[in-house]
């Protein structure tokens with residue numbers, strides 16, 4: 001059985017956006033797994049991985065850290081299962097998309113939901129979360145909350161290429177969903193679980209998010225939204 005380490009918050013919310021990429025990849029491949037929650041500040045719990053972030057996956061003797069490396073591992077270890085990338089060119093393009101999402105979209109989403117996330121992390125992580133997020137965003141959580149409308153406009157602006165794309169094809173990966181869809185979806189699942197506010201206006205992107213929520217027997221939808 002594959003073991004996945006991911007963040008656990010209040011009411012056992014499994015809210016790590018990067019771990020959601022791995023969760024969706026495992027569901028896509030039809031691989032059963034056991035998910036273990038860790039606190040963000042508890043680095044000892046994942047020290048065996050050699051790093052300080054989740055997701056971490058253990059599959060037999062193999063320990064893999066970093067969501068992108070895990071996706072590559074799953075693709076090469078389980079080639080007979082449904083593909084995450086659709087071949088080597090697809091793998092390269094998906095990695096390009098992974099970098100773009102991480103560099104362009106994660107920060108605007110974080111700025112928008114960070115104060116709500118703070119209210120839902122494990123109480124023992126509140127101080128650590130505040131300190132690290134305020135450093136990353138260069139503002140206090142209170143300032144982030146006040147700047148909500150501006151953060152929403154910024155997020156809507158940077159998401160515009162995805163709105164345009166999803167009017168042309170049903171999935172980020174084209175005719176069928178694959179790992180690129182899960183990369184983008186992880187941001188919305190994070191918001192869905194940790195913020196009471198809708199982050200998407202009506203349109204192609206919101207309709208796509210609903211389709212991803214229905215995938216794999218409603219695997220991601222089964223997790224309660226805030």
Ligand SMILES: N[C@@H](CCC(=O)N[C@@H](CS)C(=O)NCC(=O)O)C(=O)O
Nearest residue numbers: 016017018052053054055066067068
């Ligand atoms: N590039 C890494 C990023 C992983 C990451 O930043 N994970 C967050 C949780 S979503 C984390 O573990 N943060 C711990 C910390 O900031 O101390 C990946 O794709 O796995």
